Amino acid sequence: MARSYLFIPGDVPRMLQNMDVFDADALIVDFEDAIADTAKDEARDLTRAFLTKHGKNVPPLYIRINAVDTSAFATDVASLPTDVAGVVLPKTDLNALARFRATHEEMKKAPPKIIALIETPRALFDVLAIADDPLVVGLMLGGEDLTSAIGAERTAARTEIATARGLIVLAAAAAEIDAIDTPYPVVDDITGLMRDIDQSRAFGFDAKACIHPNHVDAINRAFVPSATAIDEAERIVAMHEKTKSMRFSLDGKMVDKPIITRAKALLKRAKQGADDA
Amino acid sequence: MKTTTDIAAIFDDFNVKDGASISFHHHLRNGDAVQNHVLDEARRRKLKNLRLYPSAVFPVHRVLKTLLEEGAVASLTTNYLNGPVAEYFAKEASGDILRMQSHGGRARAVIEGDNPIDIAFVAAPAVDAQKNASGLEGPAACGSLGYAMEDVKHAKHVVLVTDTLVDHLENPQIDGTDVDAVLVLDSIGDPKGITSGTLSLTRDPIGMKIARSAMRLLDALGVIKEGFSFQSGAGGVSLRVVDMLNEKMTRDRIHASFFSGGITGHHVKMLEAGLVETLYDVQCFDLEAIASLRRNASHIAISADRYANPNNPDRVIADLDCVILGATEIDLDFNVNVTTDSHNTIIGGSGGHSDTAEDAKLSLIVTPLIKGRIPVIKERVTTITTPGKTVDVLITERGIAINPARQGIIETAQKAGLHVDTIEGLMAIAHTLTGVPASTARKTHPIGFVESRRGERLDTLHAKE
Amino acid sequence: MKTIVVGSLESSDCLITLTPASETTIDIESVVYDAFGDQIRAVIEAVLSRHHLDDVHIRCQDKGALDYAIEARLETAIRRYKEANHGS
Numbered sequence: 001m002a003r004s005y006l007f008i009p010g011d012v013p014r015m016l017q018n019m020d021v022f023d024a025d026a027l028i029v030d031f032e033d034a035i036a037d038t039a040k041d042e043a044r045d046l047t048r049a050f051l052t053k054h055g056k057n058v059p060p061l062y063i064r065i066n067a068v069d070t071s072a073f074a075t076d077v078a079s080l081p082t083d084v085a086g087v088v089l090p091k092t093d094l095n096a097l098a099r100f101r102a103t104h105e106e107m108k109k110a111p112p113k114i115i116a117l118i119e120t121p122r123a124l125f126d127v128l129a130i131a132d133d134p135l136v137v138g139l140m141l142g143g144e145d146l147t148s149a150i151g152a153e154r155t156a157a158r159t160e161i162a163t164a165r166g167l168i169v170l171a172a173a174a175a176e177i178d179a180i181d182t183p184y185p186v187v188d189d190i191t192g193l194m195r196d197i198d199q200s201r202a203f204g205f206d207a208k209a210c211i212h213p214n215h216v217d218a219i220n221r222a223f224v225p226s227a228t229a230i231d232e233a234e235r236i237v238a239m240h241e242k243t244k245s246m247r248f249s250l251d252g253k254m255v256d257k258p259i260i261t262r263a264k265a266l267l268k269r270a271k272q273g274a275d276d277a
Numbered sequence: 278m279k280t281t282t283d284i285a286a287i288f289d290d291f292n293v294k295d296g297a298s299i300s301f302h303h304h305l306r307n308g309d310a311v312q313n314h315v316l317d318e319a320r321r322r323k324l325k326n327l328r329l330y331p332s333a334v335f336p337v338h339r340v341l342k343t344l345l346e347e348g349a350v351a352s353l354t355t356n357y358l359n360g361p362v363a364e365y366f367a368k369e370a371s372g373d374i375l376r377m378q379s380h381g382g383r384a385r386a387v388i389e390g391d392n393p394i395d396i397a398f399v400a401a402p403a404v405d406a407q408k409n410a411s412g413l414e415g416p417a418a419c420g421s422l423g424y425a426m427e428d429v430k431h432a433k434h435v436v437l438v439t440d441t442l443v444d445h446l447e448n449p450q451i452d453g454t455d456v457d458a459v460l461v462l463d464s465i466g467d468p469k470g471i472t473s474g475t476l477s478l479t480r481d482p483i484g485m486k487i488a489r490s491a492m493r494l495l496d497a498l499g500v501i502k503e504g505f506s507f508q509s510g511a512g513g514v515s516l517r518v519v520d521m522l523n524e525k526m527t528r529d530r531i532h533a534s535f536f537s538g539g540i541t542g543h544h545v546k547m548l549e550a551g552l553v554e555t556l557y558d559v560q561c562f563d564l565e566a567i568a569s570l571r572r573n574a575s576h577i578a579i580s581a582d583r584y585a586n587p588n589n590p591d592r593v594i595a596d597l598d599c600v601i602l603g604a605t606e607i608d609l610d611f612n613v614n615v616t617t618d619s620h621n622t623i624i625g626g627s628g629g630h631s632d633t634a635e636d637a638k639l640s641l642i643v644t645p646l647i648k649g650r651i652p653v654i655k656e657r658v659t660t661i662t663t664p665g666k667t668v669d670v671l672i673t674e675r676g677i678a679i680n681p682a683r684q685g686i687i688e689t690a691q692k693a694g695l696h697v698d699t700i701e702g703l704m705a706i707a708h709t710l711t712g713v714p715a716s717t718a719r720k721t722h723p724i725g726f727v728e729s730r731r732g733e734r735l736d737t738l739h740a741k742e
Numbered sequence: 743m744k745t746i747v748v749g750s751l752e753s754s755d756c757l758i759t760l761t762p763a764s765e766t767t768i769d770i771e772s773v774v775y776d777a778f779g780d781q782i783r784a785v786i787e788a789v790l791s792r793h794h795l796d797d798v799h800i801r802c803q804d805k806g807a808l809d810y811a812i813e814a815r816l817e818t819a820i821r822r823y824k825e826a827n828h829g830s
Contacts, residue, residue: 018674213482
């Protein structure tokens with residue numbers, strides 16, 4: 001379970017070849033917004049050459065391909081490197097998922113796993129159906145595009161994306177996939193980043209995306225459970241293993257299946273945090 | 278003689294002639310006008326066989342290059358060197374005349390007579406009627422005069438060079454009883470070249486990663502505890518570590534006993550927040566440091582002797598818990614080069630590098646593993662500045678390597694869950710990315726040598742081609 | 743006949759320029775020429791051997807790019823060059 005997803009532009013060698021040093025749990029190589037229309041082929045060639053030669057030890061890697069209604073989409077699908085964890089699909093909605101499948105069928109290719117980028121108003125009304133699609137392994141909020149689409153402006157309180165955040169977390173939880181919050185867009189505003197991370201946590205996101213390596217550390221720290229929480233989770237899991245029971249009482253509080261599941265997930269996250277140190 | 282505006286009179290009165298030993302300090306750094314002014318006079322007089330002891334040489338020092346080209350220099354002894362003089366040694370040098378010392382080594386050599394100085398020309402930003410001097414006043418204020426202090430005490434003749442005469446200085450750094458004459462110029466230096474603007478913390482993600490790793494190691498080794506002492510250079514990564522220390526010490530209410538070395542506004546901020554008790558300042562790097570030295574009694578200017586002389590038992594760095602240093606190259610024996618590039622061109626020098634690496638309980642080298650496709654780890658460094666036996670840890674963006682002689686550090690780091698590699702392992706990782714570089718250093722004729730802080734010959738310096 | 747330019751002069755990148763010529767020639771300028779000049783030439787020649795090109799001048803202005811980046815920049819350039827000049 002990844003805490004941080006770092007976007008890396010697909011046509012910048014210095015970023016690509018250092019992608020594994022930034023401590024991100026997962027990486028997203030961008031072929032979409034960060035790449036000019038005239039440079040899509042450069043990004044594809046560079047990324048493929050990098051992965052062929054140096055891709056063995058990089059963290060789980062997704063590629064943000066271009067949206068299904070763009071001219072770059074078909075080439076992205078046809079030339080997708082085989083060893084990636086999946087794709088991030090821009091402007092995912094039910095139509096986009098259908099076209100994604102159809103394109104793969106036409107090319108006789110097995111479709112990769114999808115992190116669905118939820119960034120259109122329509123997608124939010126189908127968000128549970130999107131989450132339930134077997135190809136979709138995560139929902140990611142695209143806060144900037146969504147804010148533009150509804151004609152709002154970005155506020156410090158992020159009121160304009162509050163509903164979207166809530167819906168995405170609920171749908172992901174219902175479908176038992178990861179909910180990944182939108183990146184904080186201001187690179188040098190670490191105070192704003194911390195506030196934004198607090199909101200991500202409060203909404204219940206599992207992870208957060210970021211557009212700059214210097215945001216990774218703060219995200220990893222925030223999504224690592226506290227010592228108290230780890231201690232409680234360890235005792236819950238220990239009691240569960242000892243009693244083989246899915247329902248027991250600990251410190252006067254009732255523990256049942258979701259609490260045990262959450263405790264296990266928390267310990268997994270905590271272990272990841274310790275491995276980074 | 279007392280005070281004059283005429284450099285010729287000084288040369289006449291103190292009989293500066295062929296074979297003279299002349300020293301300078303480098304507190305005015307790349308703004309210094311004093312060395313050029315003095316050496317211009319030596320050139321006018323066509324003096325030969327000069328023995329020069331500038332504590333450092335910067336790009337502004339063009340007259341020195343001309344004197345070298347004219348064959349007027351018998352020896353040049355310095356702690357740091359770049360700019361046109363470095364180009365001269367790379368391209369045109371003939372003769373084995375360059376001696377590169379450390380800050381502590383130079384202080385020792387001046388005191389013990391290894392650097393015999395006939396006349397010290399001491400850039401002095403302000404001088405009073407008693408010939409006392411201070412670096413805190415005047416248009417060329419530079420703060421600490423640490424690297425001039427031994428010259429003032431031990432040179433046969435001491436000439437202060439100033440552009441600012443005042444009636445009386447409170448707490449002067451140089452005592453007028455040691456001074457033979459004062460030379461007054463219109464300007465001794467360009468403030469723009471003396472101090473840097475605000476020295477910036479690195480934002481580069483690779484530099485940030487290295488700084489975070491350094492902090493994790495310091496944490497694991499328990500270095501950051503009440504009363505600890507610390508020094509770092511003024512590079513972007515080192516200053517980022519200082520900033521992270523600030524954050525952690527503020528959060529955990531930890532106080533340091535002292536920071537030493539070159540001082541910046543980032544150090545001053547921590548002094549003023551009560552996070553560190555004392556700053557021992559041998560050189561001010563920015564205006565905030567100078568202003569703080571002026572107003573804060575806990576910010577103390579120290580001499581190079583007090584700072585780092587290996588034969589001074591009271592030297593500040595003998596009590597140093599941790600120093601963070603850079604590297605141009607480092608080799609499999611942990612030898613560090615900050616003196617030359619891989620083509621033998623001189624790009625700097627020890628400064629306090631070898632002094633602090635040896636004295637500090639823990640010496641960390643922070644550097645990117647790869648700089649523009651060139652792996653920083655070599656089988657053998659081009660030039661040894663700092664012997665590997667004094668270097669404890671290398672920290673790069675792709676892992677840390679600990680000197681195998683420091684088993685205790687290795688065990689503690691591993692127990693704390695840090696990923697520790699061997700230095701051979703890190704070199705192999707670099708080569709996987711870059712390929713193995715063709716070996717480039719061809720041994721050419723010697724131009725001089727690097728000297729250890731105790732005066733032993735550490736390594737030979739060679740011309741470029 | 744068109745000139746093709748791919749890549750950049752940013753650190754760790756290279757700028758590849760392909761110009762029509764009577765025979766294939768390679769011109770390398772690199773900040774790390776002493777250490778990696780031979781290796782850069784070998785990478786360029788290996789890519790060329792995969793394509794049928796005997797009429798192009800290749801200029802590689804290298805800012806410390808790793809082999810994969812030089813290879814990728816050149817592949818992109820050759821594909822664009824063929825599309826522009828041979829209509830294939």
